[in-house]
Amino acid sequence: MNASREGAQSIMHCQRCRSPVEEGETYDFFGQALCEDCYIYMVNPPRVCDPTAVAGAVTTRKQLGQSGTAGLTELQKHIYRTIEERGKITRDELLREVKVKPEELERQIAVLRHCELIRAFKEGDKVYLTKW
Numbered sequence: 437m438n439a440s441r442e443g444a445q446s447i448m449h450c451q452r453c454r455s456p457v458e459e460g461e462t463y464d465f466f467g468q469a470l471c472e473d474c475y476i477y478m479v480n481p482p483r484v485c486d487p488t489a490v491a492g493a494v495t496t497r498k499q500l501g502q503s504g505t506a507g508l509t510e511l512q513k514h515i516y517r518t519i520e521e522r523g524k525i526t527r528d529e530l531l532r533e534v535k536v537k538p539e540e541l542e543r544q545i546a547v548l549r550h551c552e553l554i555r556a557f558k559e560g561d562k563v564y565l566t567k568w
């Protein structure tokens with residue numbers, strides 16, 4: 437048919453900053469297709485959007501004498517242990533490991549970040565989750 441390059445992909449646009457992203461290279465954040473930079477921004481905002489929520493989560497855990505994975509749900513523990521075992525893991529790999537819906541995983545990641553158990557970072561062209 438045509439001589440297009442192998443794996444020719446259509447170009448999407450990031451729903452946040454509108455920059456062009458190759459299809460399949462976007463990151464899904466609550467149903468929004470984002471470029472990598474925006475995804476990192478959304479997962480790890482430079483400024484904490486709700487400091488009291490984070491402080492509250494940490495304080496509550498301290499009051500309850502909880503540290504590490506104490507007080508977490510089974511799913512949250514599973515996610516945390518998977519990240520701990522791997523050292524670092526991409527969101528897609530984590531999704532394959534824990535087998536939940538992406539939005540569910542996103543919610544749990546948000547909780548774990550609030551409890552300062554995990555964080556996201558960028559290395560090369562990938563976003564990894566790792567222990568805090």
Ligand SMILES: [Zn+2]
Binds near residue numbers: 452471473
């Ligand atoms: Zn973007």
